[in-house]
Amino acid sequence: QKEVEQNSGPLSVPEGAIASLNCTYSDRGSQSFFWYRQYSGKSPELIMSIYSNGDKEDGRFTAQLNKASQYVSLLIRDSQPSDSATYLCAVNMPRGNKLVFGAGTILRVKS
Amino acid sequence: GAGVSQSPSNKVTEKGKDVELRCDPISGHTALYWYRQSLGQGLEFLIYFQGNSAPDKSGLPSDRFSAERTGGSVSTLTIQRTQQEDSAVYLCASSFFRMGFSRSGNTIYFGEGSWLTVV
Numbered sequence: 001q002k003e004v005e006q007n008s009g010p011l012s013v014p015e016g017a018i019a020s021l022n023c024t025y026s027d028r029g030s031q032s033f034f035w036y037r038q039y040s041g042k043s044p045e046l047i048m049s050i051y052s053n054g055d056k057e058d059g060r061f062t063a064q065l066n067k068a069s070q071y072v073s074l075l076i077r078d079s080q081p082s083d084s085a086t087y088l089c090a091v092n093m094p095r096g097n098k099l100v101f102g103a104g105t106i107l108r109v110k111s
Numbered sequence: 112g113a114g115v116s117q118s119p120s121n122k123v124t125e126k127g128k129d130v131e132l133r134c135d136p137i138s139g140h141t142a143l144y145w146y147r148q149s150l151g152q153g154l155e156f157l158i159y160f161q162g163n164s165a166p167d168k169s170g171l172p173s174d175r176f177s178a179e180r181t182g183g184s185v186s187t188l189t190i191q192r193t194q195q196e197d198s199a200v201y202l203c204a205s206s207f208f209r210m211g212f213s214r215s216g217n218t219i220y221f222g223e224g225s226w227l228t229v230v
Contacts (some may be wrong), residue, residue, distance in 0.1 A: 005161055034218065043202060043221040044154070065191075069112065088154065098167055099204075103153030 001026050004091050005038055006102035015111045019076040023089030023102055026070070032092035033072045037085045038104065044088055048074065079109040113137075115222035117203050123228045131226045132188045136205030144206075144219060145178055149199040153194055157201075160186060193229045200224040215228050 006023050013019045021035075032051055036044035048064040050056045050072065062075040072091075076083055086104040093100055121202040124130050125137040136143050156170035168213040171177070173175045175193075190197055208217040 043223050046218060049218055098159050100156060101154040
């Protein structure tokens with residue numbers, strides 16, 4: 001089992017819709033979770049971090065964490081074509097503080 | 112500096128040659144990571160430095176790869192006898208980490224990467 005798993009996609013949504021991106025992780029002791037966005041040819045940039053169960057909202061983005069299910073998600077409301085990118089889930093491994101990334105989900109927002 | 116700085120930004124090298132990639136982390140950041148990303152692929156963890164602790168080298172793909180971090184700041188990733196499969200972008204990232212503050216200190220910030228092409 002991979003330490004962090006994501007559906008590679010592509011996930012296609014129409015402009016204005018909600019995009020839902022999902023991620024599962026293997027180490028139940030993980031405490032820190034991150035979503036990064038990566039445009040083609042660019043470095044990943046941090047969108048959100050979440051540490052507690054529940055929802056965390058920041059503008060059009062909502063991160064959701066369920067530690068019992070070892071599941072973290074990212075919702076993007078009112079999706080825009082500029083949101084088209086690869087979204088990377090990252091989880092902090094408790095042993096050694098290593099940050100492990102999933103393979104990423106490609107999101108395409110169609111205008 | 113203001114951000115993570117990497118050099119060179121692009122490197123084309125012949126198969127069999129050695130290459131050195133440099134990373135200058137954000138000032139004050141104690142943790143430094145190297146990742147590799149091949150075209151269309153996810154981020155592959157290579158090595159992690161945290162303060163004066165022994166580095167986590169568990170991601171280095173072979174003994175041709177090595178990295179060091181001098182003075183707790185600048186890091187150099189060295190690839191010996193490069194192969195074509197080493198072609199990728201090598202990303203460096205840093206974070207400010209303090210023991211006992213595992214939450215807020217774990218956000219990492221990436222450099223722009225060093226694009227390596229082995230021909």
